[in-house]
Amino acid sequence: MQPAERDLSSLLRSEELAQRIAKLVHRLASELAQRGRKTVKLMNFCGTHEWTTVHYGIRSLMPPTVELVAGPGCPVCITPSYCVENAIELALDGVTVYTFGDAYKLPAVRRVRGARSLAEAKAQGGNVKVVYSFLDAVKHARASGRESVFLAIGFETTAPSYALSLSRGDVPSNLKLLTALRLTPPAARHAILATIERGLEPVSGIIAPGHVSTIVGAEPWDRLAKELKLPAVVSGFEPVDLLVSISILLEMILGGVSGARIEYTRLVTWNGNALAKKLIGEVFETVDSHWRGLGLIAASGLELGGPYKAYDAYDAYGLKKVEEREDSLSGCKCPEVIMGLAKPIECPLFMKVCTPSKPYGPCMVSSEGTCAIWARFGGGGLADKVAATLELGG
Amino acid sequence: MCWGVPAKVVEVEGVEALVDFGGVRRRVLLVVEGVKPGNYVVVHAGTAIGVVNPREALDMLEAYREVIASLDPSLLEPIDKAISELRSSAYHPCSGDGAPAADKPDTPSAKLD
Numbered sequence: 001m002q003p004a005e006r007d008l009s010s011l012l013r014s015e016e017l018a019q020r021i022a023k024l025v026h027r028l029a030s031e032l033a034q035r036g037r038k039t040v041k042l043m044n045f046c047g048t049h050e051w052t053t054v055h056y057g058i059r060s061l062m063p064p065t066v067e068l069v070a071g072p073g074c075p076v077c078i079t080p081s082y083c084v085e086n087a088i089e090l091a092l093d094g095v096t097v098y099t100f101g102d103a104y105k106l107p108a109v110r111r112v113r114g115a116r117s118l119a120e121a122k123a124q125g126g127n128v129k130v131v132y133s134f135l136d137a138v139k140h141a142r143a144s145g146r147e148s149v150f151l152a153i154g155f156e157t158t159a160p161s162y163a164l165s166l167s168r169g170d171v172p173s174n175l176k177l178l179t180a181l182r183l184t185p186p187a188a189r190h191a192i193l194a195t196i197e198r199g200l201e202p203v204s205g206i207i208a209p210g211h212v213s214t215i216v217g218a219e220p221w222d223r224l225a226k227e228l229k230l231p232a233v234v235s236g237f238e239p240v241d242l243l244v245s246i247s248i249l250l251e252m253i254l255g256g257v258s259g260a261r262i263e264y265t266r267l268v269t270w271n272g273n274a275l276a277k278k279l280i281g282e283v284f285e286t287v288d289s290h291w292r293g294l295g296l297i298a299a300s301g302l303e304l305g306g307p308y309k310a311y312d313a314y315d316a317y318g319l320k321k322v323e324e325r326e327d328s329l330s331g332c333k334c335p336e337v338i339m340g341l342a343k344p345i346e347c348p349l350f351m352k353v354c355t356p357s358k359p360y361g362p363c364m365v366s367s368e369g370t371c372a373i374w375a376r377f378g379g380g381g382l383a384d385k386v387a388a389t390l391e392l393g394g
Numbered sequence: 395m396c397w398g399v400p401a402k403v404v405e406v407e408g409v410e411a412l413v414d415f416g417g418v419r420r421r422v423l424l425v426v427e428g429v430k431p432g433n434y435v436v437v438h439a440g441t442a443i444g445v446v447n448p449r450e451a452l453d454m455l456e457a458y459r460e461v462i463a464s465l466d467p468s469l470l471e472p473i474d475k476a477i478s479e480l481r482s483s484a485y486h487p488c489s490g491d492g493a494p495a496a497d498k499p500d501t502p503s504a505k506l507d
Contacts, residue, residue: 048397051461100439133440135410135423154439157398160425161441164409211398214436214444238457266450267398267436273443276425367461368397 014240021243022061028250029063035254040066041201042249043340045188046073046209047368048237054373056239066246067201069340071191073209075155075182076102076366077338078291081109083180086319087151088112090178091126095317096148097178098137101130102366103153105359109329118151134161141175149313152177155184156215156280159302163279166308176313179303182289184212185220186300190291191339192228200341205249206232207242210264215280217272222260229258236264283308290321292362293328293335332361337370344374351375398436398443399458400451402476405431413437416476418469452480 032040044050050070053059059068072078085108091097092113105119115121122128131137134150141148152162159181165171192203208221213234225232231252235245245263252261262268280302289301304312313319328335331349336342344350344363354360356375363369367376401413401420409424413435423441434451435442446454455477463470 052457055461132420133422135421135440157443158439158441160443161423161439164423164425164441168409211436211438211443214398238453266446266453267444273425275427276443279425 017240018061018243021240021247024247025061025066025243025250026063028247028254029065031254032250033065037253038065039201040204040250040253041069041195042066042205042207042246043069043071043188043192043203044073044207044209044235045071045184045191046207046212047366047370047373048211049073049207049209049235049242050370051368051373052237052239052242056242058239058242061243062246066250068207068246069203070337070370071340072184072187072291072294072338074338074363074366074368074370075153075158075180076106077334077362077369078182078187078293079103079106079153079180079362080290080292080321082290082320082322083151083153083178084108084117085110085112086313086317087118087149087178088115088121088126090149090313090317091118091121091128092124094127094147096127096129096141096144096146097121097151098129098131098140098148099151100153102368103151104128104130106362106365107329107360134165138165138171138175142172145172145174148175149178149317150175151180153180155182155209155212157211159280159284160215160273160276163276163283166283166304166311167279171311173310175311176316177304177311178313178319181284181302182291183286183300183302184209185216185224186297187291187294189224189228190294190297190300192230194339194341198341203230203340204253205230206260207245207249208232208234208260210234210236210268213262213264213268213272215273215276218260218262218268218270219272225260226258231257232260234260234262234264234268236266291338293338329361334361334363334371337363344371347371397458397461398438398454399462400434400446400454401437401442402451403429403431403433403435403442411435411442413442414476415469416472416474416479418472448480448483452477455480 084106087097089112099118105117107116115124118128137150196202218234221232231249233245233248235241284302285305286299287301287303288298290296333342333347354364356372359365363371401415404412404414411422411424413422422437426445434446436444459473
């Protein structure tokens with residue numbers, strides 16, 4: 001291995017490189033300003049990107065004209081309340097409910113027999129098991145033979161694990177799936193169009209999620225970007241990855257280029273993971289789906305289809321999907337935060353009654369929720385150093 | 395939920411693999427083809443979704459070290475162990491690049507027209 005290659009990892013967090021790219025971002029932004037482009041709003045759709053942005057203080061490196069906004073990028077935060085309510089009900093009825101740790105404390109909008117989350121249901125004697133993976137739940141359910149349900153949440157990144165086990169016939173008939181699987185590009189489209197509908201500063205570029213795109217590829221982002229006449233860059237998660245992606249977006253805006261580019265070439269290809277996409281297509285069908293805080297979005301979810309409907313917990317237990325009602329907690333600004341229309345600090349509950357140790361809204365529950373990220377991580381040392389050198393007053 | 399953490403493949407059995415995160419071992423599902431023991435895979439929610447080479451695995455572990463530690467301090471030790479293993483193997487003249495069998499197809503990447 002060449003020494004130059006060997007040093008890539010330190011380079012990705014290197015102060016010198018970050019400085020050079022930050023300078024490039026400033027130069028591109030001033031060129032845009034000279035051409036009358038007063039503001040540039042770039043939206044990310046991934047909790048991990050928001051984490052890097054906040055943790056490394058990327059916002060403090062931006063010129064005043066460039067705004068970085070978090071859009072819907074946390075699958076736990078957008079899981080509708082009815083999914084949680086159904087899961088609580090089943091757990092209290094003695095059905096074993098498996099969940100990922102992230103969704104264990106996810107609050108429902110209303111209490112079900114006194115419990116607001118699966119954690120509270122368990123405290124009341126409900127049958128809830130936190131698992132590391134769907135595979136673990138499959139093995140556990142097979143061994144126990146008990147009536148069981150898996151709270152199957154997630155974006156495109158998580159869907160293949162359910163699809164693989166189902167398509168191979170590995171899932172025992174006593175284990176059903178309470179699905180809340182959602183697709184990212186339709187939600188990104190929804191959030192971007194919402195800024196226009198509400199007369200807010202429109203989004204001028206997309207920072208597309210790295211691990212979702214490992215599955216779906218850059219191609220769906222290319223289609224979306226061309227439809228909205230925007231640039232999109234599939235970005236990695238290192239601070240320098242994000243800075244490079246931002247500079248590519250600014251260059252594309254300057255050149256009037258729409259469509260997608262891949263910065264995260266370490267893992268993402270144009271067409272994504274063919275096997276995973278084939279499995280998803282075989283097991284699921286695309287349906288209009290409800291997102292907490294965002295409402296119903298056309299063709300934005302996955303439900304079990306064909307022979308796999310036999311595993312659908314909604315059918316097996318006659319569960320309802322209540323989609324028409326208000327899906328937010330009183331006083332909580334999560335719906336606006338998820339859409340990128342408000343910052344966590346603009347919520348009156350943030351860090352007052354809603355904290356990481358005692359979360360009130362869904363964005364504070366998951367480690368990838370925008371509020372949890374803002375609460376846990378301040379600005380970063382790297383960005384402070386670079387900002388000081390560039391005399392940004394950061 | 396969208397974290398992807400690199401891990402070393404210890405053994406492969408059909409669509410399952412035993413992977414090692416710096417001494418912590420887990421059984422994961424494989425939704426990538428051609429994975430062999432010794433490869434590094436990116437694991438998301440108990441499923442390997444992609445293959446990376448050891449250098450890329452090191453990049454990711456170093457980047458995530460702080461966030462993993464902040465969420466679960468008990469994982470800091472295995473992560474550091476994995477980082478030091480990767481660092482020493484990367485310098486080993488015989489280790490090669492450890493390029494995965496499942497190579498990425500050509501991709502029209504990040505070219506500015």
